[in-house]
Amino acid sequence: MTDESMEKLATEAWLYGYPLVTAAVTKGNMTAVPARDDARRKAPVNQFCYVRATPDSSFTEVVSPNADTLYSSAWLDLSDQPLVLTLPEFGDRFWMVPILDAWSNVCAVVGRRGNGPSAGPFLIAGPAWSGTVPDGLTLLKSPTAVNWIIARYATSGPSDFPAVNRLQDATRLIPLSQWTGDPDDYSPPTDVPVPAGADTTTAPVDRVHALSGRDYFALLNRMMVDNPPDPADAPFLGSLAKLGIAPGASLDDLSAEELSVLDAAARRGPETLDELLARAEAAKTGGWSVHRGLGDYGTDYAKRAIITRFGYGANLDADALYPHATTDAEGRPLDGAHTYVLHFEAGKTPPVDGFWSLTMMNERQLFADNPLNRYAIGDRSGMRTNPDGSLDIHVQHDDPGPERESNWLPAPAGSFNVFLRLYWPEAPALTGDWTPPALRRTD
Numbered sequence: 556m557t558d559e560s561m562e563k564l565a566t567e568a569w570l571y572g573y574p575l576v577t578a579a580v581t582k583g584n585m586t587a588v589p590a591r592d593d594a595r596r597k598a599p600v601n602q603f604c605y606v607r608a609t610p611d612s613s614f615t616e617v618v619s620p621n622a623d624t625l626y627s628s629a630w631l632d633l634s635d636q637p638l639v640l641t642l643p644e645f646g647d648r649f650w651m652v653p654i655l656d657a658w659s660n661v662c663a664v665v666g667r668r669g670n671g672p673s674a675g676p677f678l679i680a681g682p683a684w685s686g687t688v689p690d691g692l693t694l695l696k697s698p699t700a701v702n703w704i705i706a707r708y709a710t711s712g713p714s715d716f717p718a719v720n721r722l723q724d725a726t727r728l729i730p731l732s733q734w735t736g737d738p739d740d741y742s743p744p745t746d747v748p749v750p751a752g753a754d755t756t757t758a759p760v761d762r763v764h765a766l767s768g769r770d771y772f773a774l775l776n777r778m779m780v781d782n783p784p785d786p787a788d789a790p791f792l793g794s795l796a797k798l799g800i801a802p803g804a805s806l807d808d809l810s811a812e813e814l815s816v817l818d819a820a821a822r823r824g825p826e827t828l829d830e831l832l833a834r835a836e837a838a839k840t841g842g843w844s845v846h847r848g849l850g851d852y853g854t855d856y857a858k859r860a861i862i863t864r865f866g867y868g869a870n871l872d873a874d875a876l877y878p879h880a881t882t883d884a885e886g887r888p889l890d891g892a893h894t895y896v897l898h899f900e901a902g903k904t905p906p907v908d909g910f911w912s913l914t915m916m917n918e919r920q921l922f923a924d925n926p927l928n929r930y931a932i933g934d935r936s937g938m939r940t941n942p943d944g945s946l947d948i949h950v951q952h953d954d955p956g957p958e959r960e961s962n963w964l965p966a967p968a969g970s971f972n973v974f975l976r977l978y979w980p981e982a983p984a985l986t987g988d989w990t991p992p993a994l995r996r997t998d
Contacts (some may be wrong), residue, residue: 561798561813565768565820568795568825569786570702572775572787573824573860574659576766578701579778582630582758585616587753590745596628597755599747600775601638601730603629605723606993607991608716611928615758618920619866621976622931623912624707627726633681633699634781639692642675643725649709649909649978650722653850653870654679657699657782657885659863661850661871665695668911668979674980675801676738676862691736699782704728705868709910709978710726711935764825768817769806773813776804787854828864831857836881842879842993843975850874865920876984885991889973891952891966895994901944906989908921909978913948918970926954933976934942938962 568666582600590597596616598604606626614620631638642665651666654822665674678692679702688694706726708719729741754762755943779802784792793802798813799806806814834845835858837879850871852859862869866877882888883895897913904912912933917923920932932938932948939961940946947964949955963974975991983989 558816559970561816562819564794565798565816566823567791567856568798568800568873569771569781569820569824570827571617571791571795571856571859572800573763573770573828574863575778575782576774577763577863578657578659578703578782579774580762581616581867582701582703583750583753584755584757584759584762585628586630587749587755589673589749591743595755598629599744599813600630600632601728602743603728605726607720607723608713608969609930610758610922611811611930612922615921617867618760618864619916619974620717620922621912621914622922623709623906623910623914623933623976623978625710625716625723627706627708627723627860629704629728631679631702631704631728632681632700632733633679633697633702637664637680637686638679639728639729639731639738640675640677640679640695640704641725641727641735642673643710643722643819645671645722646672648719648722650707651708651870651874652694652726652830653710653874654697655703655705655850656697656954657701657778657870658785658852659859659867660852662697662702663695664871664874667872671927681781683781689731689734691821698785701778701782702758709935727988745833755820757794757907766821768819768821769814771821772798772817773806773817776800776802776806777816779803785854791854805838828860832861832865835861836879839882840886840987840990842882843880843991845876845878845987845990847872847876849877869943872980872985874979876977877925878977878991879972880975880991881972882995883996884992888994889950889966889994893964893996894949894955894998896997897948897950897994898992899928899946900992901940903989903992904946905934905975905977905991906981906983907977907979908981911978912936912976913950913964914974914975914976915950915964915966916972917967920972923965923967923971927960927963927965929963929965931976932962936961
C-alpha cells in the first residue's frame with residue numbers, strides 16, 4: 556500500500572470504530588460506581604440509573620442531551636447471561652425504551668408507538684445466548700454483548716417529575732438467573748467493585764479524542780470480540796486486517812511506520828468528523844439539515860460516526876426526527892450576538908403524534924447556562940400564540956422582556972445551534988412534505 560492509501564484507510568478505520576470505542580469509554584464513565592447514584596447519573600453495569608430531573612448545563616456525559624423527557628439509563632453486559640426488563644403501566648404518557656447495540660444501532664425498541672400504554676416483561680439476550688425463553692417473557696435479541704438502554708418518559712416539567720419518578724422506579728433489570736416472575740423479589744447489589752483509576756469526570760468524547768492511535772485501535776480490537784461486527788462489514792474488515800485491525804488482534808507486530816499511521820488517523824479523527832458534519836449540514840432546506848436513517852446505519856460508517864459524535868443515542872426516524880440548524884434564513888452562522896425568530900404559521904407547527912420541542916446547544920453540543928434554566932421550549936411549554944393563531948419563538952441571548960419571555964429560548968453569548976425534536980413524527984415530517992420554517996434574524 557502507498558503511504559496515501561494507508562493513511563486514507565486508517566482514517567476510515569477510525570471512523571468505523573468510533574461508535575464502539577465511544578460505547579466502551581462512555582460505559583466506563585457511567586458505570587464506575589459501587590451502587591446506583593442518581594445524583595451523578597451513574598449506576599453499575601446491568602442496573603438502571605434514574606435521571607430524576609431534566610439535565611442542566613452541568614451535564615457533560617452525552618452530547619446533544621434533551622430536556623423533554625426523563626431518562627432511565629442502563630449499560631448492559633450480556634456476555635454472562637440475559638436480563639429481564641420489566642416496565643410499568645404508562646397510561647396516556649408518551650414513552651419509549653430503545654436499546655442500542657454497541658455499534659449505536661437501535662436493535663430493539665418498545666414504546667407508545669408500537670405498544671400503547673404497557674408492554675413486557677422482556678428478556679434481553681446477547682449474541683452468545685441460545686437458551687430457552689421462560690414463559691411470560693418476550694425475547695429481545697441483541698447482536699452485541701454491550702448495550703445501552705435509554706428509556707424516555709415525556710414530562711411537562713418539575714411539577715410532573717414525581718409522577719415520572721414512580722414510573723422510573725418500576726423500570727427494572729433483573730438477571731435471568733434471579734428472575735422469579737416478581738420484580739420485587741430482586742434487589743440490585745450495592746457493593747459492585749469499581750475499576751482502579753476509573754475516570755468519571757472527563758467527558759467521554761474528550762477521552763475518546765485524546766486516545767493515541769495505538770490505544771484507540773487496541774481498544775477497538777478488544778471490543779469486537781464480544782461485540783462482533785455486522786456480517787455486511789466483512790469486505791471492509793478484510794481491508795483493515797492490513798493495519799492489524801480485527802476482532803481480538805494484537806498491534807504488537809506492526810512496524811513503527813504502521814503505528815505512526817494509526818496515530819495520525821487518531822489525531823485527524825475529530826477534525827474529520829467536523830468536516831463530515833459540515834458537508835452533511837450543507838444539504839439544507841430552509842436552513843435546516845434533517846439527518847434521516849438514524850439508529851439503523853447499515854454500512855454508512857461516516858454517518859454512524861457523525862451521529863455518535865453529535866447526537867449519541869439517536870432514535871429511529873419513526874420514533875423521533877431531529878432537524879438541526881446552525882445558520883439563519885440567510886445562511887449566516889447562528890450567534891448570540893444577534894436575535895432570531897422561529898415563526899410557525901397557524902396550523903403549521905411540527906406534525907407529531909407525540910410532542911415537539913426546540914432545544915438549544917452551545918458550541919460543545921451541550922446545554923448553555925441561562926437565567927431561566929430553560930434549555931428547550933415546545934408544545935408543552937405554555938407559549939402564547941399570536942392573534943392569528945401563528946406562533947413565534949424568540950431565540951436570543953438577552954431577555955426579550957416580560958411580554959415575550961414565555962416564548963423565549965435563551966441562547967449563549969457566542970456560537971450556538973438548535974435541534975427541532977419531533978417525537979413520533981407524522982407522515983408529512985417523515986416524507987419531507989412538511990419542513991420547518993427558517994430562523995429569521997431580526998436585528
